[in-house]
Amino acid sequence: MAEKQKILVDTNVILDLLLARQPFAEGSREIFLKAVNGEIEIYVTSCSINTLVYFIEKNIGYKKTREIISSFLQIAKCIDITINDIQKAFNNMEITDTEDAIQMQGAIKAGMDFILTRDCNFLNIKTGDVPVLSPSDYLAKYNAM
Numbered sequence: 001m002a003e004k005q006k007i008l009v010d011t012n013v014i015l016d017l018l019l020a021r022q023p024f025a026e027g028s029r030e031i032f033l034k035a036v037n038g039e040i041e042i043y044v045t046s047c048s049i050n051t052l053v054y055f056i057e058k059n060i061g062y063k064k065t066r067e068i069i070s071s072f073l074q075i076a077k078c079i080d081i082t083i084n085d086i087q088k089a090f091n092n093m094e095i096t097d098t099e100d101a102i103q104m105q106g107a108i109k110a111g112m113d114f115i116l117t118r119d120c121n122f123l124n125i126k127t128g129d130v131p132v133l134s135p136s137d138y139l140a141k142y143n144a145m
Contacts (some may be wrong), residue, residue: 005040005142007031008107009076010117011048013135015055018068024118027135031116034142035075042076045106047099049078079106094127104129114138 009031015021017028035042057065081102089101100122107115107130115132117123125132
């Protein structure tokens, strides 16, 4: 049996699912269902958790946010971002968006196969370290295997 693909899911893709943002929620849901069904492993960086909490709490309140994030972390594994990772990201001159550079560094450190995002600038990064795809492109690639 082949090893499961390890996917770092960017914050915007997670918010699409958790806040049911249309028209993107369905693609995110398909990816998360693959993780729930054990087909892939999904990851999030520790830096993304604060952002997720901020946006979800702003939309639906703190009690529900805690339930949602706790449930989400039953499915997703968390990549701890250290000061060393942040320094490496700052030294990555190929990626000029600092948040994207930190996500890439987390993906490299944890041996991710792909990063999924809807961030157009992040999608245009061609560093060769970890491929960056949109959820729809990833699903098309996955379903073609």
